[in-house]
Amino acid sequence: MSPPDPERAKLDGRGPDPDTRAAAREAASAARQLGRQLAILLAGSVRWAARSSGRAAAGGAERLGGLRRRLARPASSAPSPDSAPARSAAPPPRRPGRWRRAAFALVALVAVPLLALLGYVLAAFLTLPPLGSVTTDPGSRALTVEADDGRVFATRGVFRGQPLTAADLPPHLAQAIVAIEDRRFYSHWGVDLRGLARAAWRNALGGGVREGGSTITQQYVRLTSLSQEKTLRRKIQEAFLALRAESEMTKSDILLGYLNTAYFGAGAYGVDAAARRYFGKPAKQVSLPEAAMLAGLVRAPSQLAPTRNFGGAKERADVVLQAMVETGAITAKEADAARTKTVTLRTPPETPPGANYFLDLVAADAKRLADTGGDVTVRATLNLDLQSLAEGVIARRLDAEGQKKKASQAALVALSPQGAILAMVGGRDYEDSQFNRAVQAKRQAGSLFKLFVYLTAYSQGLSPDSMLVDRPVQIGDWEPQNSNNRFRGALPLRTAFALSVNTIAAQLGDELGIPAVIATARKLGITSDLPNVPSLALGSAEVTLLEMTRAYAGVLANRTPLETFSIHAIRGAQPQPLYLHPDPAQTGGLSADSRSMMLDSLQAVVDGGTGKAARVPGLAVGGKTGTTQDYRDAWFIGMTPDLVVGIWVGNDDNSSMNRVGGGDLPAAMFRDFVQRASAQLAKGRKRPSAARAEPAPAVQAGAQPTVQPGIQPPAPVPVEASAEARGVPEVIDTGTLSFRGRVVRLAGVEGEGGALARQLARYLRRREVVCATVSDGMRCRIEGDDLAALILAAGGARASESAPPDLLAAEEQARAERVGLWGRDR
Numbered sequence: 001m002s003p004p005d006p007e008r009a010k011l012d013g014r015g016p017d018p019d020t021r022a023a024a025r026e027a028a029s030a031a032r033q034l035g036r037q038l039a040i041l042l043a044g045s046v047r048w049a050a051r052s053s054g055r056a057a058a059g060g061a062e063r064l065g066g067l068r069r070r071l072a073r074p075a076s077s078a079p080s081p082d083s084a085p086a087r088s089a090a091p092p093p094r095r096p097g098r099w100r101r102a103a104f105a106l107v108a109l110v111a112v113p114l115l116a117l118l119g120y121v122l123a124a125f126l127t128l129p130p131l132g133s134v135t136t137d138p139g140s141r142a143l144t145v146e147a148d149d150g151r152v153f154a155t156r157g158v159f160r161g162q163p164l165t166a167a168d169l170p171p172h173l174a175q176a177i178v179a180i181e182d183r184r185f186y187s188h189w190g191v192d193l194r195g196l197a198r199a200a201w202r203n204a205l206g207g208g209v210r211e212g213g214s215t216i217t218q219q220y221v222r223l224t225s226l227s228q229e230k231t232l233r234r235k236i237q238e239a240f241l242a243l244r245a246e247s248e249m250t251k252s253d254i255l256l257g258y259l260n261t262a263y264f265g266a267g268a269y270g271v272d273a274a275a276r277r278y279f280g281k282p283a284k285q286v287s288l289p290e291a292a293m294l295a296g297l298v299r300a301p302s303q304l305a306p307t308r309n310f311g312g313a314k315e316r317a318d319v320v321l322q323a324m325v326e327t328g329a330i331t332a333k334e335a336d337a338a339r340t341k342t343v344t345l346r347t348p349p350e351t352p353p354g355a356n357y358f359l360d361l362v363a364a365d366a367k368r369l370a371d372t373g374g375d376v377t378v379r380a381t382l383n384l385d386l387q388s389l390a391e392g393v394i395a396r397r398l399d400a401e402g403q404k405k406k407a408s409q410a411a412l413v414a415l416s417p418q419g420a421i422l423a424m425v426g427g428r429d430y431e432d433s434q435f436n437r438a439v440q441a442k443r444q445a446g447s448l449f450k451l452f453v454y455l456t457a458y459s460q461g462l463s464p465d466s467m468l469v470d471r472p473v474q475i476g477d478w479e480p481q482n483s484n485n486r487f488r489g490a491l492p493l494r495t496a497f498a499l500s501v502n503t504i505a506a507q508l509g510d511e512l513g514i515p516a517v518i519a520t521a522r523k524l525g526i527t528s529d530l531p532n533v534p535s536l537a538l539g540s541a542e543v544t545l546l547e548m549t550r551a552y553a554g555v556l557a558n559r560t561p562l563e564t565f566s567i568h569a570i571r572g573a574q575p576q577p578l579y580l581h582p583d584p585a586q587t588g589g590l591s592a593d594s595r596s597m598m599l600d601s602l603q604a605v606v607d608g609g610t611g612k613a614a615r616v617p618g619l620a621v622g623g624k625t626g627t628t629q630d631y632r633d634a635w636f637i638g639m640t641p642d643l644v645v646g647i648w649v650g651n652d653d654n655s656s657m658n659r660v661g662g663g664d665l666p667a668a669m670f671r672d673f674v675q676r677a678s679a680q681l682a683k684g685r686k687r688p689s690a691a692r693a694e695p696a697p698a699v700q701a702g703a704q705p706t707v708q709p710g711i712q713p714p715a716p717v718p719v720e721a722s723a724e725a726r727g728v729p730e731v732i733d734t735g736t737l738s739f740r741g742r743v744v745r746l747a748g749v750e751g752e753g754g755a756l757a758r759q760l761a762r763y764l765r766r767r768e769v770v771c772a773t774v775s776d777g778m779r780c781r782i783e784g785d786d787l788a789a790l791i792l793a794a795g796g797a798r799a800s801e802s803a804p805p806d807l808l809a810a811e812e813q814a815r816a817e818r819v820g821l822w823g824r825d826r
Contacts, residue, residue, distance in 0.1 A: 377572075
C-alpha cells in the first residue's frame, strides 16, 4: 500500500494536525468577524442611501423653481442693462450629465440585491441553532419478527443500534465512508470550496444535480442541528455550523457522530443499526465488502437498501471499493478479493404483504408485554407455510367467484388448540386497506352464535337426542323464521343444530333464558356487547371473527376461556428474554358430557348439515355455518384435531351478497385451506424452541429462491418413455401449445393470451418440450422442470379449480411475489 497523501490526515481516528485545527478556529473567528462587518456595512449603506436621496431631492426642487421662474417671465421682454452683471456674477447651476444618472442607477441595481443578500446571510448567522440541537425519540425501537420456526420474515420500526466509539470503529469502515463521501475530509475546514466548485462544474455539464458538494462535517451538522428543508437559509447555516464544529470537535468525533446518525435504509439509523439490520452483527465486526456496502448506502438509502435492491447495493459497493483504491486506503488486489466474497443477509428480501395484518397485532402485543427501550426480536406464533396457504386460498376464491357473488372481502384466522395464532388474513389486500377484518370488524354472527345456545342446553340436562318441534314461534313481538320458510316438525337437537333450524334455537333461548346464554358466551371468551333480547339466540349481536374462533377453540381444547396469543418470546440486547409466553393454566373448562355432546353436534353440521361443503376426505371435521339477514355476512368456523379455523366473507359497506351463506364460500375456503394445512402439519417439521431463542438461518443475498415460505417444490411428473408430443411448440396461450398442428392443453392451467403468451413464446424459442398424458391430464416438461409449474410460478396463468397441490402452490408463490398476473400495476 502506498503511503497516505500528506494532504489527507491519518485515517486511524487521531484527527488533523494542530495547524489544520488552528486554521479551523481562525475560520470560525473569521465567520464571527464577518457577521459584525456585515452589520456595519449594512448600516453604512442605509445612511449613504438616505443622504443620496436627500441631495437628489434638493437638486430637483432647485431645478423645478428655476423652471417656474423662466416660465413666468414674458417672452417679449428684453433683458435690462442692470441684470447683465448679475448673470455674469452668478451663473446658473449645471445639470448633472447622463453618465452620472446611469452610474447612480447601476450602483442601485447592484447594491440593493447585494444588501438584501448580505442581510439574508446576517439573519441566517444570527439565528444559528446550537450544535446537536436535533435529538431523536429515545423511546423509539425496532422489532425484528421471527416466525414460529425461527425464520426472520419482517421488521418494524426504527433501528438505532449502539453508538460507536473510536475503539469500535473498524479502519476499513472509516476509510470507505471518507473515500466515497468526502475525500478531503481530513484537510478542509468543514466547507470544501474545491469540492463545491467541482460539483457545480459537473452538475452544469450534466444538466442537473448529479453530485453534491457537502462535506461529511456539513452532513453531520445537518443531521444533528438543522431541519432537512432544502432552502438557501439552511445551506448558509450549514456552512457556518460546519466551521464551528471543526473548531470545537476533532475529526474523529465528527466522523463518529456522522456514522451514528446517518440513515442507511430499511429503518436503520446509524451504522451499527445498519450492520445488525443487514448482516446480523455489530458494526465493529463487519468485513471489508460489508463495510463498502454500508458506505455506499448513505447516498441513496431507500433505493439501495440491500433488502430491497441487493443488485444495486452490490454495484454501489464496487464503486466504493474503487474509490478506496484511488485514495490509497486499500490496494487493487484487496479490492478484487473483496468483490469476490459473498455478502450474506440475515433478513428476507421483503416482508410478505399479507403478513402485515398479523404484524400490526404483534407490534401492539409486543408494546404491551415488554414496553422497554431498545431494539427487540420477537419470536411470533405465525406459521409461514400456513400463512402463505391462507392468503392464496382467500385470493383464489374471491378472484374466481367474488364478482359473480358480489363478495369483495374475506378474513381468516387459524388457531392451534393451545390458542396460538398460526395464520391471519385481515382482508383481500393490505396495501389497499390496513383495516383488519379478523380483529377490528364487528359483524352479526348469525347462526354461528347457536354454539352458546346449544352448549347451555347440554349443560342443563338436554342431549343431542332430545326432541323439539320445528314450528311457528312468537316470543313477544318477535317471530323468527327459518331460512327456507318451512317447518320440519319434531327434530332431535343434533339434527336441528346441523340444519341450523332457527325456530328451535329461539325456543331453546326462551326456555333457558337469554342471561344463561350470555353467561356461556362470556365463559368462552366473548367480550363484545351482548344485548339481553330474544333475537340474541340467532346471533343478532355484533362480534369479531377472532373472538368467535377463540370460543370454538375453547370447546375443542376444553379451556374456558382459551387465551389466544401471537408471541412466544421477546428478546432484547441481553441474553435473558424480556418475555416468555407462560404455559396455560389448567383451570376452567366444560363438563365432559356437555363438551362431548357439543363436539358431536359440530361434526353433524359437516357430515350432513349446512356445512357439507367443508368436508375433507379422511379427516374428522366439525364446525358451524352462520349467515346474517339479507346475506350481508357469511361465516364458517371449523375444527380438526390440530386446527381451529374461522372465516368471514362479506363487503365493507355491509351490502348484500348474491345469496352467499356460511355453507357456500366460507365452507369452501375452509376445505381448501384445511386439506393442505393438515398435510403441512402432518410433516411434523421440527421447530426451534422459542424459549431458547435459537437464531434464524441466514438468507443468501441476491439469490432468487424458487421456493417461498409455505410453497413446496413441485412433485416430480412421470413422463412415459413414449411421449405423446415432443419438440419446439408454438404458443397459443399460456396454457395451450401446438406441436405441428396438434394442440396440447396443460392440465391445471387456465391460459392467458397477449403479452404473457408472447413472453412464454420467447422463453420456449428453440427449446424442446416433452409432453405426456398422466393421471391428472397432459403434463409437459422442459429441461427436467414441469412447464405448468414454471408458468404458474412466474404469474403467467391461473391455476384451475381442479389443479393438483403442486400447481396451486406455484400459483401461491406468484401471488406472494406479485409477479405476472398478480403484479399491482396490472
